[in-house]
Amino acid sequence: MAGHGGAEEEGGVNSHPQLQPHRASGSGGRRIRARPDTFLVVCRCFSVLTSLCAVLCIAVNVLSAIRSFKNGYDVFDGIFRCYAVVIAFFVVLAETEWGFIFKFWKVLEYWVGRGMLQIFVAVMTRAFPDYTEEQQDLVLLQNISAYMLLSCGVVYVVSGILCIGLLKRSRRKKEISREQAAKDLEDLERRREELEQLLIVETAA
Known part of the structure; x- marks a missing residue:
């Protein structure tokens, strides 16, 4: 009877193409593992890349705000950078796909809305660059972070229009x-x- 039950269990597991039995080392038990979805793995990798771009934008805007407030030559630019930091932080939170965020900002669940937010942050990061000689390094970082996040935002918008977000x-x-x-x-x-x-x-x- 035990052997017959084991045969039924083997047939039930193997009948599902996404579930693979794996015998755990050092034990007589059997662990059932679901094979990862390649499409979802790619989406997660792109989400991590987008988060890194947003974090870079946060760092750049923080540095820009500090320089603006410290030198006192452009307080409005410093305030602008603070807003950019806050919005970029929401971009990072959206990429975590935390249910609490989607509960209050439903639009971030959709790729088009998420992409538009990323493009907005990229534009804020790139806006009003100071082309003085002593700040060329900061301007370069602004350009790099802004265009990287802009690219991610465009990919999100196009993918959302093609309903890839719905597929995900x-x-x-x-x-x-x-x-x-x-x-x-x-x-x-x-x-x-x-x-x-x-x-x-x-x-x-």
Whole structure:
């Protein structure tokens, strides 16, 4: 009976193309792992890249604000940079896809809205550069960070128009379902082994 139950369990696992059984080293148990979705992996990598670009914009705007307030020659530019830092921080939060953020700013869940926000931050970072000789290094950083985030924003907008963001959300839901199915299968396997051990002990007694 135990062998027949094991055969059924093997057939149930192998019938799902996204779930692969893996025997954990050092134990007699079997771990069920869901294969990662390549499309979602690419999306996560691009999200990390976008976050890094936004962080770079934050750093550049912070430096610009400090110089503006310190020298006292352009207080308005310093205030402008502070707003850019706050908005860029929301760009980073949006890339984490934290449910709390999407609850209050639903537009950030959609790639077009997220891309427009990134483009806005890039424009704010690039705006009003000071081309004095002693600040050429800061201007260069402004250009690099602004154009990098601008590129990410354009990609997001175009991808959103092509409904790639909708495809990602759909596949993410499927991935969560597969992960839950893998966890349930692992729990069932563990429970089956516990029952087999109990049966062996009772038979021996």
